Amino acid sequence: MKNTNKPVEIRWHGRGGQGAKTACLLLADAAFSSGKYVQGFPEYGPERMGAPITAYNRISDERCPVHSNIYEPDYVVVVDETLLGAVDVTKGLSQDGAIIVNTSKTPEEVRPLLGGYNGKVCTIDARRISEETLGKNFPNTPMLAAAVKVSGVVEAEKFVSDMEASFHHKFAHKPQVITGNMAALTKSMKEVQVG
Amino acid sequence: MSIRERLSGNEAVAYAMRQINPDVMGAFPITPSTEIPQYFAQYVADGLVDTEYVTVESEHSSMSTCIGAQAAGGRAVTATSSCGLALMFELLYVASSCRLPITLACVNRALSGPININNDHSDSMGARDAGWIQIYAETNQEAYDNFLQAMPIGENPAVRLPVMICQDGFITSHGVENIELLEDDKAKAFVGEYNPEHFLLKHENPLAVGPYDVTHYYMEHKIQQAEAMKAAKPVILQVAAEFEKLTGRKYGFFEAYRMEDAETALVLIGSSAGTARATVDKLRAEGKKVGMVKLRVFRPFPMEELAAALQHCKAVAVLDKAESFSAAGGPLFAETRSALYDLDSRPKAINYVYGLGGRDFTVDVAEYIFGQLDEIVTTGNTGEVYRHIGQREV
Amino acid sequence: MIRTAAEINEQTPWQELTPGGEIYEGGTARLTNTGDWRTQTPVFHADACKHCMLCVPFCPDSAIPVKDGERLDFDFMHCKGCGICVNACPFGAITMGKEGE
Numbered sequence: 001m002k003n004t005n006k007p008v009e010i011r012w013h014g015r016g017g018q019g020a021k022t023a024c025l026l027l028a029d030a031a032f033s034s035g036k037y038v039q040g041f042p043e044y045g046p047e048r049m050g051a052p053i054t055a056y057n058r059i060s061d062e063r064c065p066v067h068s069n070i071y072e073p074d075y076v077v078v079v080d081e082t083l084l085g086a087v088d089v090t091k092g093l094s095q096d097g098a099i100i101v102n103t104s105k106t107p108e109e110v111r112p113l114l115g116g117y118n119g120k121v122c123t124i125d126a127r128r129i130s131e132e133t134l135g136k137n138f139p140n141t142p143m144l145a146a147a148v149k150v151s152g153v154v155e156a157e158k159f160v161s162d163m164e165a166s167f168h169h170k171f172a173h174k175p176q177v178i179t180g181n182m183a184a185l186t187k188s189m190k191e192v193q194v195g
Numbered sequence: 196m197s198i199r200e201r202l203s204g205n206e207a208v209a210y211a212m213r214q215i216n217p218d219v220m221g222a223f224p225i226t227p228s229t230e231i232p233q234y235f236a237q238y239v240a241d242g243l244v245d246t247e248y249v250t251v252e253s254e255h256s257s258m259s260t261c262i263g264a265q266a267a268g269g270r271a272v273t274a275t276s277s278c279g280l281a282l283m284f285e286l287l288y289v290a291s292s293c294r295l296p297i298t299l300a301c302v303n304r305a306l307s308g309p310i311n312i313n314n315d316h317s318d319s320m321g322a323r324d325a326g327w328i329q330i331y332a333e334t335n336q337e338a339y340d341n342f343l344q345a346m347p348i349g350e351n352p353a354v355r356l357p358v359m360i361c362q363d364g365f366i367t368s369h370g371v372e373n374i375e376l377l378e379d380d381k382a383k384a385f386v387g388e389y390n391p392e393h394f395l396l397k398h399e400n401p402l403a404v405g406p407y408d409v410t411h412y413y414m415e416h417k418i419q420q421a422e423a424m425k426a427a428k429p430v431i432l433q434v435a436a437e438f439e440k441l442t443g444r445k446y447g448f449f450e451a452y453r454m455e456d457a458e459t460a461l462v463l464i465g466s467s468a469g470t471a472r473a474t475v476d477k478l479r480a481e482g483k484k485v486g487m488v489k490l491r492v493f494r495p496f497p498m499e500e501l502a503a504a505l506q507h508c509k510a511v512a513v514l515d516k517a518e519s520f521s522a523a524g525g526p527l528f529a530e531t532r533s534a535l536y537d538l539d540s541r542p543k544a545i546n547y548v549y550g551l552g553g554r555d556f557t558v559d560v561a562e563y564i565f566g567q568l569d570e571i572v573t574t575g576n577t578g579e580v581y582r583h584i585g586q587r588e589v
Numbered sequence: 590m591i592r593t594a595a596e597i598n599e600q601t602p603w604q605e606l607t608p609g610g611e612i613y614e615g616g617t618a619r620l621t622n623t624g625d626w627r628t629q630t631p632v633f634h635a636d637a638c639k640h641c642m643l644c645v646p647f648c649p650d651s652a653i654p655v656k657d658g659e660r661l662d663f664d665f666m667h668c669k670g671c672g673i674c675v676n677a678c679p680f681g682a683i684t685m686g687k688e689g690e
Contacts, residue, residue, distance in 0.1 A: 292609055293609045293611075294608045294609040294611075355608060355609075393611060393613060400613055400614065401613070401614060401615040402611060402612065402613055403611065403612035403615075403617075404609070404611060405609070405610070406610050406612055408610055411599040412599075412606065412610060414603075415601075415602070415603035415606050416603070416606065416609060416610050418603045419603055419606065419608060419609070423608075
């Protein structure tokens with residue numbers, strides 16, 4: 001994490017209904033729990049399942065007054081790899097930052113799809129991890145974990161313990177989901193490839 | 196010790212409503228205010244409040260519900276946005292002329308048409324002459340704090356006016372940020388009980404509310420409303436002072452940010468003020484004497500106070516997040532420039548209409564406007580007064 | 590400050606009116622001399638009246654007083670001279686005359 005007062009800025013790309021907004025708000029939660037000042041906000045429009053959507057995080061040690069969208073993010077998270085051709089996902093992305101893509105491909109295979117982006121390219125097969133651990137394609141939890149791991153906005157161990165507490169609270173009535181989500185989380189943090 | 200949380204602006208307002216536990220809520224959903232009655236409905240279902248939650252078929256009816264409930268002697272709240280506020284238009288005037296201190300959470304959204312769900316201030320600015328106190332928030336924190344201050348202001352016997360607590364749709368209403376909340380007992384104690392002297396359910400004496408006013412009476416009652424709006428000014432400051440004692444958070448009619456020696460300044464309302472503040476800090480670091488005035492209270496309008504805050508400036512830009520199609524500038528500009536008129540020597544003033552229908556307001560835009568003000572100061576030439584910014588053009 | 594309707598009139602300054610025109614008592618219409626608007630006047634012929642009471646509910650201004658089961662002469666402070674009672678009466682106990690005659 002950068003050692004300045006400037007907030008770490010993250011942009012999420014997803015499709016309506018996939019939970020990119022939820023992942024963005026979960027990251028804000030996780031950063032809040034570790035004592036940060038956070039912003040988590042989606043760019044809203046009419047509700048359209050499957051349409052490209054964008055969400056944003058600002059995370060810093062001081063309250064960030066800026067209320068605009070983020071145009072020069074430090075990190076970009078792409079929850080759906082089919083967006084790579086449709087949306088300019090690396091637009092404004094810092095060359096010192098990273099892009100994290102949900103794909104079964106390797107960073108080397110993805111880089112040519114990123115319009116000449118020279119920064120770090122990270123990949124995570126969130127779909128497979130989700131299917132293995134949760135039995136369904138809920139890419140949220142693994143994408144969140146990969147974003148935390150790559151950006152370092154939250155200290156990893158603290159993140160894992162906070163998330164466990166939060167899952168226990170959220171899924172008190174269906175404990176089987178907690179194990180699956182925790183497995184998705186730790187697996188993703190291990191498997192994310194940095195290229 | 197306050198409670199440290201992270202909430203969206205809508206959650207924060209619903210949270211304040213729960214702490215207040217009003218008698219009646221008139222509930223009708225409209226984007227982006229829908230979450231307020233939605234969260235509140237959960238509080239009702241969970242038994243955390245004993246509010247009569249009245250689901251109605253339109254905003255015309257939700258405001259009518261509030262009017263009836265408040266006249267009966269209860270505390271009534273509602274939330275709305277955009278066309279919802281427009282559909283209440285007739286009743287807004289009834290509420291204020293009957294001197295019923297209803298509290299309305301307005302989550303600002305562009306008015307149709309063209310239809311649009313994103314933020315600007317055209318809804319509440321359209322209702323600016325309806326006789327409601329209007330208080331605007333920059334952040335979720337301010338939306339929460341303002342909501343807790345609304346009833347002590349509006350219900351004050353010298354005021355007796357309804358209060359509209361405004362925040363920017365999506366930008367703060369759906370944006371999650373850190374917030375400090377009061378404990379329930381402290382919030383409740385601060386807001387206090389509603390004890391009107393006269394109300395319909397008071398069995399000792401009958402009461403008629405909102406009678407027909409013939410010409411011989413109408414103007415006198417309008418003057419009473421106008422006087423009540425003047426009387427609201429000291430009450431707003433007094434309530435803010437009490438709130439500061441409780442929370443340490445300071446509020447006034449507006450916030451003058453780095454204005455002491457500012458030569459140029461922006462005057463604006465709402466969430467964009469945060470972005471302007473960051474711009475001021477950036478330019479100050481470069482040695483430029485810039486400042487910002489964030490207006491919190493638009494009704495009553497702090498005419499003399501605002502003029503005093505701006506009098507030392509050489510040029511100011513007033514930013515309106517609403518068109519008024521006057522062909523001469525937006526509503527905030529009209530008021531601000533009118534305030535400057537009483538100064539012996541006044542800054543040059545220009546107007547920018549910006550941010551309509553969710554058009555983003557960035558540090559770059561704010562910096563550009565400061566650049567334009569520099570040019571006015573250097574050349575002494577104001578140029579076009581009524582401007583727009585953020586639009587595509589040839 | 591409670592001000593009764595009787596204390597308020599078209600000369601009352603705004604400072605002395607009730608907030609929002611609130612009225613803190615019932616039946617204040619009694620105070621208004623709507624009888625002043627009358628151009629025709631009903632005449633009550635007590636000898637022809639059977640006290641059937643048909644005229645009473647028809648009167649839009651509640652200007653026909655009733656006491657101990659018998660109707661009395663008109664309340665001319667509130668009667669506007671509309672003549673509806675003349676049509677309601679089956680016994681010819683009410684006729685219309687010109688106001689002032």
